[in-house]
Amino acid sequence: MMRRLLFILLACIAVAAQAQPYPSKPIRLVIPWPAGGPSDILGRAFGDRLSKVLGQPMVIDNRSGASGAIGADFVAHAAPDGYTLMVQSMTNQLMLPLTVKNLGFDVVADFEMITQIVPSPMIIVAHPSLPAASMADLVALAREKPGALTIASFGQGSASHLAIELLMKLGAVKVNHIPYKGGAPATADVVAGHVQAGVVGLPVALPFIKQGRLRALGITTAARAPQVPETPSVRETPGLEAYDIGLMYGFLAPPKTPRPIIQRLHAAALEVLKSAEFREKLVELGLGAPVGNSPAEMVAATRKEIEMLAGVAKAAGIQPE
CATH class of the missing domain: 3.40.190.10 (Periplasmic binding protein-like II)
Structure with missing residues (x-):
C-alpha cells in the first residue's frame, strides 16, 4: 500500500514538474562576442528587458572567439529546452561558411530562428x-x-x-x-x-x-x-558607389526547441521590440529600427542574406580557409 502511494506521489510530482509554465528558472543568454562590443551592448539591453517580460533572470554568457563561431557552436549543441538562447550578429554568423572550412554546424539548420532584432x-x-x-x-x-x-x-x-x-x-x-x-x-x-x-x-x-x-x-x-x-x-565616395554592407542582429534557440517555447519567446521578444522605451534605447546605441518578424520570415530573410553575402565575398575574393 505504501509503495503504491509513493508511486502515485512521485508520478504527481513528475506531472506537476512537466506542467510548470515556461520559463520556471533563469535563462542563459549566450552572446558570442566579448563584453563591451556592439553584440554585447545590444544583447544586454535586449536581455534585461526580456527578463522582465518573462519573469526570469537572463544570465549573460559572453562565449566569444572565432568571429562568433564558438558561442554559436555551443548553442547549436545545447539542450533544446528553452534555457539556452542566443543574441547573435547574424551577418557574422552567415559569413562563417564563406570563410571557414569544416565549420561543424549549419548556420541556419542548426538553430531555431525566433526573430530578427535590429539592423545596424x-x-x-x-x-x-x-x-x-x-x-x-x-x-x-x-x-x-x-x-x-x-x-x-x-x-x-x-x-x-x-x-x-x-x-x-x-x-x-x-x-x-x-x-x-x-x-x-x-x-x-x-x-x-x-x-x-x-x-x-x-x-x-x-x-x-x-x-x-x-x-x-x-x-x-x-x-x-x-x-x-x-x-x-x-x-x-567616387569609385566606391557599389559599397554597401551592414549588420543584422537576431534572436535564436537550439534546434528542436519545442514550438510552444519558441512561440512564448517570440511573443516576449515582440513585446520588448514594440516598446517605445526600447526603441529610444536602440537609437541611443546607434542602431536602426527594430524588426520583430516571425520565425519563418527570419529564416527567409536569413537565406536571402546568405546569397547577398556570398556575392559580396566573391567580389572581394574571399575564400574559405
Whole structure:
C-alpha cells in the first residue's frame, strides 16, 4: 500500500514538474562576442528587458572567439529546452561558411530562428592623428603606400573583415588588415593609436566619435546613420558607389526547441521590440529600427542574406580557409 502511494506521489510530482509554465528558472543568454562590443551592448539591453517580460533572470554568457563561431557552436549543441538562447550578429554568423572550412554546424539548420532584432551599420573610423578627413583621403593614403595603412576588424572572417576586403577591391588598394577578437578591443586599439583605422560597429564607436577621440569617415550601409548625420555613406565616395554592407542582429534557440517555447519567446521578444522605451534605447546605441518578424520570415530573410553575402565575398575574393 505504501509503495503504491509513493508511486502515485512521485508520478504527481513528475506531472506537476512537466506542467510548470515556461520559463520556471533563469535563462542563459549566450552572446558570442566579448563584453563591451556592439553584440554585447545590444544583447544586454535586449536581455534585461526580456527578463522582465518573462519573469526570469537572463544570465549573460559572453562565449566569444572565432568571429562568433564558438558561442554559436555551443548553442547549436545545447539542450533544446528553452534555457539556452542566443543574441547573435547574424551577418557574422552567415559569413562563417564563406570563410571557414569544416565549420561543424549549419548556420541556419542548426538553430531555431525566433526573430530578427535590429539592423545596424558599421562605420569606418580613424585615429585623429591620421591625415584623412574623408574616405577619399583614406583611399589616397592606401594607394600612396600599398600595405602600409593598418585597419582593424572585429575578427578574421567577420563582416568587418569583409568590409575591408570590399574596400580594397572597389578602391583598388592594399591595406594591412589587423583582426581582433571583437569590436571592443578593435575600437580600443584605434582609439589608442595602435592601429590607424578600423571598421567597427556604430554602437561601440559612437561614444569615442562624440568625444573627438575617433574620426568618423564613412558609414558602410547605403543610407547615412541618423546618429552621425554629417558622416557620409562610403558609397558617396567616387569609385566606391557599389559599397554597401551592414549588420543584422537576431534572436535564436537550439534546434528542436519545442514550438510552444519558441512561440512564448517570440511573443516576449515582440513585446520588448514594440516598446517605445526600447526603441529610444536602440537609437541611443546607434542602431536602426527594430524588426520583430516571425520565425519563418527570419529564416527567409536569413537565406536571402546568405546569397547577398556570398556575392559580396566573391567580389572581394574571399575564400574559405
